[in-house]
Amino acid sequence: VTWSLFIRGVALTKVHLDIVVAGFFTLFGLWVTVEAFRYGLTSNIGPGSGLFPFIAGSLMTFLSVANLVRALNGSEALKDYVAMQEIVPILAISGLGLFYLWLSRFLGVFLPLPFFLVSVSLCVEWRPEARWIMSILAAAVAFSALCYLVFVRALNVPIPRGPFGF
Amino acid sequence: MASFELLMMGLENALNLPNLVAVLIGITLGLAVGALPALGPAAGVAILLPSIVNLDPTVAIAGLAGVYYGAMYGGAVTSILLGVPGDASSMMTTVDGYPLARSGQAGRALGMNVYASFIGGLVSLILLTLLSVEIARAALRFGPPQMTALMVLALCLVTVLGGDNRYKAFVALGIGLWIGMVGIDAISGRPRFTMSNMHLLDGFDFIIVVVGLYGLGQMFASLAAKSRAGKEDRPAYSFRSLLPHFGDIIRCRWALTSGAIVGFFVGILPGAGGTAATVFAYAAAKRISKKPEEFGKGSIEGIAAPEAANNSASFASMIPLLTLGIPGSGTTAVLMGGLLMLGLQPGPTLFTDQPDFVWTLIGTFYIGNIALVFLTLALTPLLAALVFVRMSLLFPIVIAVIVFGIYSVNFSIADVGITIGFGLLGYILLQLKYPLLPILIGVILGPLLELALRRSLISSRGDASIFVSDTLTVTLFILAGLLLIAPLILKMVRTKTGIATG
Secondary structure (H helix, E strand, C coil): CCHHHHHCCCEEEHHHHHHHHHHHHHHHHHHHHHHHHHHCCEECCEECCCHHHHHHHHHHHHHHHHHHHHHHHCCCCCCCEEEHHHHHHHHHHHHHHHHHHHHHHHHCCCCCHHHHHHHHHHHHCCCCCHHHHHHHHHHHHHHHHHHHHHHHHHCCCCCCCCCCCC | CCHHHHHHHHHHHHCCHHHHHHHHHHHHHHHHHHHCCCCCHHHHHHHHHHHHCCCCHHHHHHHHHHHHHHHHHHHHHHHHHHCCCCCHHHHHHHHHHHHHHHHHHHHHHHHHHHHHHHHHHHHHHHHHHHHHHHHHHHHCCCCHHHHHHHHHHHHHHHHHHCCCCHHHHHHHHHHHHHHHHCEECCCCCCEECCCCCHHHCCCCCHHHHHHHHHHHHHHHHHHHHHHHHCCCCCCCCCCHHHCCCCCHHHHCHHHHHHHHHHHHHHHCCCCCHHHHHHHHHHHHHHHHCCCHHHCCCCCCHHHHHHHHHHHHHHHHCHHHHHHHCCCCCHHHHHHHHHHHHCCCCCCHHHHHHCHHHHHHHHHHHHHHHHHHHHHHHHHHHHHHHHCCCCHHHHHHHHHHHHHHHHHHHHCCHHHHHHHHHHHHHHHHHHHCCCCCHHHHHHHHHHHHHHHHHHHHHHHCCCCHHHHHCCHHHHHHHHHHHHHHHHHHHHHHHHHHHHHHCC
16 A cells, blocks of 8 residues: 555555554654743753753654654554545544534533434444434434433533524 | 551451442452453453542542452353353463353352452552552652662563564554643653644543543454354353352362463563463463363363462452552553552552551451352353344443543543544454553553653753663663563574574
């Protein structure tokens, strides 16, 4: 599996992902180290605010470089790949989660909750059958009602409410 | 007061209704969490952590600990009935448990799992009661330099023993240390890594990190694994085949004893954890068994030893947590986060400042260990049914629990978004074999290590020789150093031997 498969939307090799992540952590470690110098390694009472960040940043930078070299050399035993069929449901669920949070500002938390739960369920197992959707919708409504009773009634959590008061 | 009297007081308190109810609910939830596909003890405790914020500390931690050891048992149910380990520490149970279940003896395997968990837990709890006060008393004499050395050793243990790739484990540790540094510096009062964001002045909430990385990250990884595996044929079991055999306890007495002892001494080491304990216990049981040839083909002793070790290790890992304030596994790291959230500082002073809490907690462990036997024997058929729950039903429910749990901590929608971000990060890191435990330990121990390090240097006016000024500190640093270089030396020796032998 090569970059071309990724570009065509089929898969992403773990080796390539490993290179990207190791590169990111190298830069991230460098940023932490540079910031550490800005905070100061020493102060008039001894160690400065930057001493510990300097140790952590250096650790991250040097070992991420080692990881990067190992990934580029093929020393890592990451032979398989992340298929798009694995990534899509995870990204879809995360996206749906963020959309649900945005929507809950206007509609409250409980009104869109059953639909969010049903869509998560469909992301996990795509079964566009009316009977299946109705059964998971019923389960989602029941679970939303349970959440309302536990969090709003029993625990008094101030949940954002929608136009219908829940 | 002697340990025995303190324990009696703890047992009496543990039998108070709120504590007892918390233990029973915790164990029941833990059994379900362990038996459900895709959830392990650490993920289960992490997901339930936000729900305990407003509870009494003893009730809260007793409940969470119940989830922990309940899930250890529940994980074995998946191993035995499906041949898929519920979590890493149930791996060895699969080797003999699944063949036994397939031969129509699932009940024998599940029953042995209950007895072994009980005996392993009991042995470990007795040792915990006898040793914890002495360890805490010794640790009370530790000053900042000794604490620095001890925490460095613990971080090295967790990082070296906790994953296959030490480079990635140390990068993960670096990420955890960084997360722990975000916010106002405790000594100078200066904001660090806040990127001028007011919300980051208090740092990342531990609960968000742990629920995102451990809870959501693990769920995403399980979802990906399910997509990879596709549809699978799952075996069916009759109710009769799920009934236990009581006579197996006598037959497996040596496997149970050796498993419990091995589990305790391996489990007490930070980073070694339940998985290593079960592997060692399995090997030891095979060595002392009269029928070693049956191991791997459905030996009941092959279930007894790792399950006794597993539960023994889970209680043993409470010793470094409670006496030294050092979590040794993912689940104890989450529990330590829970203790800190509730305003309790684990460590030697916990035994002197909060003896009621500590001994009531230990008392709930004893009660929980007994309750586990009755609950599991009663609930086994139900747990066997839970193993087959569809992920499309389970996943939305867990997501909803996470969303509401995280929201109810700070009443912040943004926190839920950050949790999803940590979930994605956890998934990516798991795919690339970055261990998550060093991140968690870094987040928890990082701020404590920094404080101990800087206090040491402030007291010595910046003179680093304070770290070589006494034997204990030097010994701990040497042990940490040896841990780091030992794998390199072993590799060099192996290469040299390989060249010499051709």
